[in-house]
Amino acid sequence: MCEAAAYVLRNGQEELLLSAVDIIEPEGDSLRLVNIFGEQKVIKADFLRLNLVNHKIILMEK
Amino acid sequence: MCEAAAYVLRNGQEELLLSAVDIIEPEGDSLRLVNIFGEQKVIKADFLRLNLVNHKIILMEK
Numbered sequence: 001m002c003e004a005a006a007y008v009l010r011n012g013q014e015e016l017l018l019s020a021v022d023i024i025e026p027e028g029d030s031l032r033l034v035n036i037f038g039e040q041k042v043i044k045a046d047f048l049r050l051n052l053v054n055h056k057i058i059l060m061e062k
Numbered sequence: 063m064c065e066a067a068a069y070v071l072r073n074g075q076e077e078l079l080l081s082a083v084d085i086i087e088p089e090g091d092s093l094r095l096v097n098i099f100g101e102q103k104v105i106k107a108d109f110l111r112l113n114l115v116n117h118k119i120i121l122m123e124k
Contacts, residue, residue, distance in 0.1 A: 002064035003114050024112040036115065047109065050086040052065050053098065 003036050004055040009048060014058065017041055021057060029062065065098050066117040071110060076120065079103055083119060091124065 006021045007014040020035040033041045045059040068083045069076040082097040095103045107121040 002066075002117060004064075022113065022115045024109070026109060047086070047088060050112075051084065052114070053084045055064060 002052070002055070004050075004052065004057050006033055006041075006057040006059060008043065008045060008059050008061060010061070017043065017059065024057070031059065064114070064117070066112075066114065066119050068095055068103075068119040068121060070105065070107060070121050070123060072123070079105065079121065086119070093121065 003020040003022050005019045006017045008017045018033050018035050018039060018041045020037060021033050022036050023034040025032050027042060030042050030044045044062045046062060048058040048060045050057050065082040065084050067081045068079045070079045080095050080097050080103045083095050084098050085096040087094050089104060092104050092106045106124045108124060110120040110122045112119050
């Protein structure tokens, strides 16, 4: 499977927001993340970097 | 490998922008995409949807 882990960069640290992320969609000024288990997170954040081969998504809160 | 294909939505059609995408980073008001072969594309676009399990990234030009 090719899902990725989504992290939020806070104070220079990468904090895990949601693992096994499948879908990410903008929703207003937020991002909605859904993982392969159906768990959802909505966060006011922007993409900082996607690294798909390493299964890693870094977000930064607005 | 877990790279994805990036498409741009134009006139309701998904046009392939770059295949085998590994990295995506914002660069000013654009996105910089790099694939596993080192090919790069820079496009003034926003994310419309990421579907990682289906290896698909949909962008929309600004």
